[in-house]
Amino acid sequence: MEEIDHEDAESTHLRSLVTAEADGDERAVEAALRPRTLDEVVGQQRVREQLGLVLEAARRRERTPDHVLLSGPPGLGKTTLAMIIAAEMSAPLRLTSGPALTHAGDLAAILSGMNEGDVLFVDEIHRTARPAEEMLYMAMEDFRVDVVIGKGPGATAIPLEIPPFTLVGATTRAGLLPGPLRDRFGFTAHLEFYEPAELDLIVRRSADLLGVEVTRDGSAEIAGRSRGTPRIANRLLRRVRDWAQVRADGVVTLEAARAALDLYEVDESGLDRLDRGVLDVLCRRFGGGPVGVSTLAVAVGEERETVEEVAEPFLVRNGLLARTPRGRVATPAAWAHLGLTPPPGTGDTALFDG
Numbered sequence: 001m002e003e004i005d006h007e008d009a010e011s012t013h014l015r016s017l018v019t020a021e022a023d024g025d026e027r028a029v030e031a032a033l034r035p036r037t038l039d040e041v042v043g044q045q046r047v048r049e050q051l052g053l054v055l056e057a058a059r060r061r062e063r064t065p066d067h068v069l070l071s072g073p074p075g076l077g078k079t080t081l082a083m084i085i086a087a088e089m090s091a092p093l094r095l096t097s098g099p100a101l102t103h104a105g106d107l108a109a110i111l112s113g114m115n116e117g118d119v120l121f122v123d124e125i126h127r128t129a130r131p132a133e134e135m136l137y138m139a140m141e142d143f144r145v146d147v148v149i150g151k152g153p154g155a156t157a158i159p160l161e162i163p164p165f166t167l168v169g170a171t172t173r174a175g176l177l178p179g180p181l182r183d184r185f186g187f188t189a190h191l192e193f194y195e196p197a198e199l200d201l202i203v204r205r206s207a208d209l210l211g212v213e214v215t216r217d218g219s220a221e222i223a224g225r226s227r228g229t230p231r232i233a234n235r236l237l238r239r240v241r242d243w244a245q246v247r248a249d250g251v252v253t254l255e256a257a258r259a260a261l262d263l264y265e266v267d268e269s270g271l272d273r274l275d276r277g278v279l280d281v282l283c284r285r286f287g288g289g290p291v292g293v294s295t296l297a298v299a300v301g302e303e304r305e306t307v308e309e310v311a312e313p314f315l316v317r318n319g320l321l322a323r324t325p326r327g328r329v330a331t332p333a334a335w336a337h338l339g340l341t342p343p344p345g346t347g348d349t350a351l352f353d354g
């Protein structure tokens with residue numbers, strides 16, 4: 001049921017090396033690197049503990065666990081955790097996604113094939129179509145749904161009992177979930193960006209699984225450029241490995257990491273060309289702002305949406321750029337990142353208020 005399109009995701013010429021989303025073959029590559037048990041999961045201490053408790057309690061009561069919502073930015077481990085939930089409960093995992101549930105019938109077909117204890121994973125659950133979503137409410141709460149057969153006055157509703165199951169929903173946009181749906185989850189796990197030390201562990205674990213030798217400073221360098229995101233860490237590791245194998249002795253060292261990632265234009269803080277372009281234009285051409293996002297986009301030769309949705313979130317999160325009512329503003333950290341001296345007055349709190 002899961003849609004996998006086999007485009008060449010390993011080709012990096014079209015996409016930035018540091019986008020958080022995966023596509024095509026990258027998902028297949030990732031499967032090999034996924035932790036299989038809660039104990040293998042690196043970081044996310046709180047979520048691990050909370051989820052561990054939910055699962056252990058369910059096991060002791062010999063009941064299916066409450067429905068679980070996993071929310072957080074791309075590449076932080078939602079799909080991984082969904083698979084772990086099923087594995088920890090020794091239950092089969094059924095996969096679908098919001099966009100695949102366009103009609104109530106799509107969901108009914110899946111639900112009617114479920115067995116007691118199954119885990120149903122709905123990825124991108126915020127994109128579920130309305131009628132399917134309403135059926136989902138019922139299924140989650142009452143473990144039964146009404147399947148409507150026919151149309152108009154002749155339509156009949158046939159009740160369908162569903163064996164108790166656990167719904168695991170994943171979303172990058174928890175805010176888009178309607179209240180009634182959100183309320184039906186017994187537990188919501190919010191995944192946070194990872195600390196460099198955690199990413200370092202993830203890089204070393206992945207290197208191990210890939211059979212690649214990595215030095216301490218090599219893995220630390222990759223971790224530092226990974227934008228708090230395991231998916232990016234694993235991707236950078238693969239690119240550095242390539243470099244090390246072709247240009248050196250195959251060992252992922254600090255030098256290999258620096259040379260490879262400089263080649264791919266991912267800097268020490270994980271900024272790529274577009275990110276740096278935005279900061280550069282903002283500081284050099286507009287004196288640090290404030291400047292409107294459309295103007296900024298034209299100046300870097302990108303669509304407004306690309307600047308807003310691809311570059312800005314990371315820059316804002318890292319305190320390099322601020323969104324103010326009067327426009328985008330470079331922070332003192334942005335000037336420092338470019339090795340420039342900010343004009344006097346940059347960073348005045350007045351500018352960043354509101």
Ligand SMILES: Nc1ncnc2c1ncn2[C@@H]1O[C@H](COP(=O)(O)OP(=O)(O)OP(=O)(O)O)[C@@H](O)[C@H]1O
Pocket residue numbers: 020021022029030031033034035040041042043044073074075076077078079080081172202230231234
């Ligand atoms: N805590 C972790 N420890 C080790 N590896 C991790 C962890 N979290 C994620 N990963 C790795 O990162 C990759 C991406 O994780 P995953 O597919 O679960 O992200 P996601 O949150 O589902 O992303 P998306 O929103 O794009 O679906 C996986 O290959 C997995 O190996």
Ligand SMILES: [Mg+2]
Pocket residue numbers: 078079080123170
């Ligand atoms: Mg996922």
